[in-house]
Amino acid sequence: xxxxxxxxxxxxxxxxxxxxxxxxxxxxxxxxxxxxxxxxxxxxxxxxxxxxxxxxxxxxxxxxxxxxxxxxxxxxxxxxxxxxxxxxxxxxxxxxxxxxxxxxxxxxxxxxxxxxxxxxxxxxxxxxxxxxxxxxxxxxxxxxxxxxxxxxxxxxxxxxxxxxxxxxxxxxxxxxxxxxxxxxxxxxxxxxxxxxxxxxxxxxxxxxxxxxxxxxxxxxxxxxxxxxxxxxxxxxxxxxxxxxxxxxxxxxxxxxxxxxxxxxxxxxxxxxxxxxxxxxxxxxxxxxxxxxxxxxxxxxxxxxxxxxxxxxxxxxxxxxxxxxxxxxxxxxxxxxxxxxxxxxxxxxxxxxxxxxxxxxxxxxxxxxxxxxxxxxxxxxxxxxxxxxxxxxxxx
Numbered sequence: 001x002x003x004x005x006x007x008x009x010x011x012x013x014x015x016x017x018x019x020x021x022x023x024x025x026x027x028x029x030x031x032x033x034x035x036x037x038x039x040x041x042x043x044x045x046x047x048x049x050x051x052x053x054x055x056x057x058x059x060x061x062x063x064x065x066x067x068x069x070x071x072x073x074x075x076x077x078x079x080x081x082x083x084x085x086x087x088x089x090x091x092x093x094x095x096x097x098x099x100x101x102x103x104x105x106x107x108x109x110x111x112x113x114x115x116x117x118x119x120x121x122x123x124x125x126x127x128x129x130x131x132x133x134x135x136x137x138x139x140x141x142x143x144x145x146x147x148x149x150x151x152x153x154x155x156x157x158x159x160x161x162x163x164x165x166x167x168x169x170x171x172x173x174x175x176x177x178x179x180x181x182x183x184x185x186x187x188x189x190x191x192x193x194x195x196x197x198x199x200x201x202x203x204x205x206x207x208x209x210x211x212x213x214x215x216x217x218x219x220x221x222x223x224x225x226x227x228x229x230x231x232x233x234x235x236x237x238x239x240x241x242x243x244x245x246x247x248x249x250x251x252x253x254x255x256x257x258x259x260x261x262x263x264x265x266x267x268x269x270x271x272x273x274x275x276x277x278x279x280x281x282x283x284x285x286x287x288x289x290x291x292x293x294x295x296x297x298x299x300x301x302x303x304x305x306x307x308x309x310x311x312x313x314x315x316x317x318x319x320x321x322x323x324x325x326x327x328x329x330x331x332x333x334x335x336x337x338x339x340x341x342x343x344x345x346x347x348x349x350x351x352x353x354x355x356x357x358x359x360x361x362x363x364x365x366x367x368x369x370x371x372x373x374x375x376x377x378x379x380x381x382x383x384x385x386x387x388x389x390x391x392x393x394x395x
Contacts, residue, residue, distance in 0.1 A: 013361055015362070019341030025038070028256070029304075030262075056364045061088070091139075091142050092165075097149070097171045107178045108175070117187070120143050122278025140197055144197050158170060158172045184204060186203070190218065191279040191280075203234060204236045204336075207219075207237050212329055219333055236338065240342055243356055247317075254317050284306050297314070300322055300326050302314060
């Protein structure tokens with residue numbers, strides 16, 4: 001199969017990223033049935049599919065349940081061509097000087113394809129295991145001080161700094177990143193403390209997939225605070241996607257995804273989420289309340305993933321036109337970056353690329369299979385003699 005590259009649509013504006021499932025993958029949530037092991041071979045398949053299909057980049061998650069995002073990105077960057085890697089920096093877990101050197105090195109390895117996700121962390125139990133004994137607002141204080149040091153270092157400055165939590169003297173990065181000033185900084189958080197950090201420091205503020213009215217309010221507040229500081233912040237959203245040829249098939253797939261989840265599993269997961277001091281996680285939990293009978297929390301926005309999965313817990317569900325329409329609704333609010341995932345991540349990447357991406361105005365090229373070049377079959381050749389012809393809708 002040959003692939004032709006479709007250029008960005010005129011008047012484009014959206015970046016669409018995919019997700020590397022370094023914490024595991026499978027056909028169902030909440031069960032080992034249909035599960036897939038996290039191996040370098042499988043992650044390479046997902047990354048190379050995303051690269052070939054034309055996704056802007058991939059998010060690599062962070063935490064004790066995941067393979068290390070830095071090592072995964074360094075292994076996969078050399079085997080992809082255009083794909084960008086959104087890698088986590090955890091303020092408080094290592095010094096800003098060390099992270100700056102790591103960032104510059106990985107940006108060179110990836111030839112300027114590195115993006116940085118600033119993660120403050122919301123699980124007190126995991127934080128304690130990592131040696132971090134700070135409350136919610138103290139962690140954001142550390143994040144602010146960290147970025148006061150980290151960003152100037154990547155811009156080539158020599159930094160001496162003394163704050164409440166962090167202190168450096170004469171810090172510098174000898175070998176600079178490929179990207180002038182360093183990679184773009186992404187950041188998510190729903191608290192007042194998070195909003196202040198976003199307004200002051202980051203390039204892209206991320207929200208999890210809440211209903212459009214809630215997202216609109218979050219955007220307005222961060223934008224207001226950024227403008228008060230003379231800054232402009234872009235906005236992104238983190239969502240799952242369940243897309244099929246028809247709406248009925250998509251909703252059936254959503255139900256199938258949680259078909260192995262029982263009440264005990266939901267209760268166990270929700271008890272863990274309840275201990276977190278993350279405002280964003282509390283907002284995710286409030287969408288479904290641990291109940292599976294009212295999961296469509298907004299048109300085509302389904303909260304079933306959040307019954308057992310922490311972090312992003314909602315999915316856009318529908319056929320390609322419906323999902324694209326919902327994406328456009330968020331785009332009209334000011335969302336420019338969309339970070340999607342879907343189960344299993346390899347197969348769903350193809351569904352999104354085939355059914356959704358061609359309907360969007362994008363900032364990046366996407367690929368589409370073509371039957372016009374005689375270098376291989378497009379679909380399985382019929383009776384060893386005839387090539388199948390794409391059916392064109394009459395609607």
